[in-house]
Amino acid sequence: xxxxxxxxxxxxxxxxxxxxxxxxxxxxxxxxxxxxxxxxxxxxxxxxxxxxxxxxxxxxxxxxxxxxxxxxxxxxxxxxxxxxxxxxxxxxxxxxxxxxxxxxxxxxxxxxxxxxxxxxxxxxxxxxxxxxxxxxxxxxxxxxxxxxxxxxxxxxxxxxxxxxxxxxxxxxxxxxxxxxxxxxxxxxxxxxxxxxxxxxxxxxxxxxxxxxxxxxxxxxxxxxxxxxxxxxxxxxxxxxxxxxxx
Ligand SMILES: [Zn+2]
Ligand SMILES: [Zn+2]
Numbered sequence: 001x002x003x004x005x006x007x008x009x010x011x012x013x014x015x016x017x018x019x020x021x022x023x024x025x026x027x028x029x030x031x032x033x034x035x036x037x038x039x040x041x042x043x044x045x046x047x048x049x050x051x052x053x054x055x056x057x058x059x060x061x062x063x064x065x066x067x068x069x070x071x072x073x074x075x076x077x078x079x080x081x082x083x084x085x086x087x088x089x090x091x092x093x094x095x096x097x098x099x100x101x102x103x104x105x106x107x108x109x110x111x112x113x114x115x116x117x118x119x120x121x122x123x124x125x126x127x128x129x130x131x132x133x134x135x136x137x138x139x140x141x142x143x144x145x146x147x148x149x150x151x152x153x154x155x156x157x158x159x160x161x162x163x164x165x166x167x168x169x170x171x172x173x174x175x176x177x178x179x180x181x182x183x184x185x186x187x188x189x190x191x192x193x194x195x196x197x198x199x200x201x202x203x204x205x206x207x208x209x210x211x212x213x214x215x216x217x218x219x220x221x222x223x224x225x226x227x228x229x230x231x232x233x234x235x236x237x238x239x240x241x242x243x244x245x246x
Contacts, residue, residue, distance in 0.1 A: 003225055004216030006030065007039040008068065008078050008153060008179060008204035011048045015109035015128055018209035022118040023051035025210060031059040034216045036225055041066035041078050043128040044094050046087035047113040053084055054116040064227040068153055069094060070131045071139055075162040076153040078179060078204070079143045080234070082227050086146040093142060094132045101127040136162065140173035149234035151177040154206060156184035169195060176236050177202050182214060186245045200234075203245050219243045 010017035011026055023040070030038045040052040040063060049065035056063030065087035066080040081087040102125055103111050111124035134142075136152075143150045152162040152169065155178045162169060162178075169175060177200035180186060184203075190196055203218040221241040222229045233240035 001223075001225060002219050002221050003036040004034055004219050005037040006035055006205050006207075006216070007064065007066070007080065007202060008041050008206045009038055010068075010206070010208045011040055011042055011052065012110070012112040012114065013042040013045050013048045013124060013128070014208065015043070015103060015111050016208055017042065017109070019110060019112060020210055021208065022114055023048050023116070024055045024118045026213075027052055027055035027059050027061065027063060029210050029213050031061045033213060035061060037062045037064070037220070037230060039064040039066040039078070039080055041068040043068050044070060044098065044130070044132060045111070045124060045128050046084065046091040047124065049087050050084040051114055051116045051118075062225050062227060064230060067091065067094070069134070069139055070129065070160065071136045072131055072133055073136055073162065073165045074131050074160060075136060075165045076160045077136060077139060077150050077162070078153045079139070079148055079150040080227070080231060081143070081146060081148040082231055086148060090142065090146055090148070094134065095126060097133040098126060099130050101130050103127040136170065137172035140175070144235070147231065149231045151175055151179055151202060151234070153179050154181045154184070156180050156189050163193070168193070169199070176200055177234055179204055180245060181206065182217070184245070200242055201245050218245070
């Protein structure tokens, strides 16, 4: 089945995410726009994934638990997991390996953890935009050990991308996919980095507020709409058909 996806969305747990990006709001907006498969990927945290997965069940779309990790290379990597429990296990490791910096909500924004009814459970105290002491290669290993998959985020951007930090996609993490921004210049990116030809090119919105969420564009053809099936496709366990960025 052809599924419109957006695998990079921030909830109100990200300090830069709008307080309106509650698990229910963002999931229902995605369903309304026509997405069938989304991932919630807050910076260095996964505490809203359980609520988002439940909201997804109610809305009839699949929500994949995820995180946008800031690695020791200062590169953003989207990490996806089969279950909220696996995502939270990864979060524990990231938290353990993060600098002891506290969030200052008045400067950076609030970091809200909500339940499945969007009620406030707590505010996350750890500052979530700090780079973890975890390199891209080790992170990829850890994510796969938890049954997940990962790919470098917005590689066409100047800031916090693996290409801007290292100048190339390193072979060690064994990525099968990379993400380009919705308005990324795909032809010139391929010209400058021919190594990308062999990778799957994903297009996700990286939305931080409801108004920013775009109409569906990119799709993947999967035998079933589930997190497990998407992760199998991303890890190359079978050959899925993906839309090509134009
Ligand atoms: Zn990012
Ligand atoms: Zn992001």
